[in-house]
Amino acid sequence: MAQNIFYDVEKLVDELRALNKKIVFTNGCFDILHVGHVSYLFKAKELGDILVVALNSDASVKRLKGDKRPINSLKDRMIMMASLKPVDYVTYFDEDTPYEIIKKIQPDILVKGGDWKEDEIVGADIVKKKGGKVFSLNYEKGFATTNIIDKILNIYCEK
Numbered sequence: 001m002a003q004n005i006f007y008d009v010e011k012l013v014d015e016l017r018a019l020n021k022k023i024v025f026t027n028g029c030f031d032i033l034h035v036g037h038v039s040y041l042f043k044a045k046e047l048g049d050i051l052v053v054a055l056n057s058d059a060s061v062k063r064l065k066g067d068k069r070p071i072n073s074l075k076d077r078m079i080m081m082a083s084l085k086p087v088d089y090v091t092y093f094d095e096d097t098p099y100e101i102i103k104k105i106q107p108d109i110l111v112k113g114g115d116w117k118e119d120e121i122v123g124a125d126i127v128k129k130k131g132g133k134v135f136s137l138n139y140e141k142g143f144a145t146t147n148i149i150d151k152i153l154n155i156y157c158e159k
Contacts, residue, residue: 006091021049025107027098029061031070044111045086057094097122108132
């Protein structure tokens with residue numbers, strides 16, 4: 001398995017602190033990777049030196065998206081995410097929001113997709129308090145995991 005996957009957040013925090021670089025943090029379910037995700041991650045990486053991606057655990061995704069999700073397990077999602085060029089570190093969180101993990105990591109920059117308003121981004125208060133920046137990046141229209149699932153269902157479950 002990739003060396004940039006961390007199941008132990010404390011170990012990740014220790015490693016990040018030793019780097020002394022500008023840390024960009026983002027989070028999400030990233031259930032079925034698509035072009036919109038990849039474009040977003042490249043844009044996020046451009047904002048700093050190190051990109052950390054925290055994924056919602058399977059239980060967290062289920063609570064947020066419903067009983068039929070996630071499609072891919074946390075382990076599989078972490079491996080896929082870790083294999084992407086712009087991503088330096090991957091971890092996860094069990095809660096519905098990444099607030100606690102943001103508090104532990106203390107990133108310099110916090111990023112979410114454009115469907116989030118800056119003042120609604122969870123953890124913005126933590127990052128701004130330490131002088132960091134919060135960005136809501138442009139959302140890639142037409143790309144969504146739900147759209148992919150719907151397309152598959154329409155193709156393979158013809159009525």
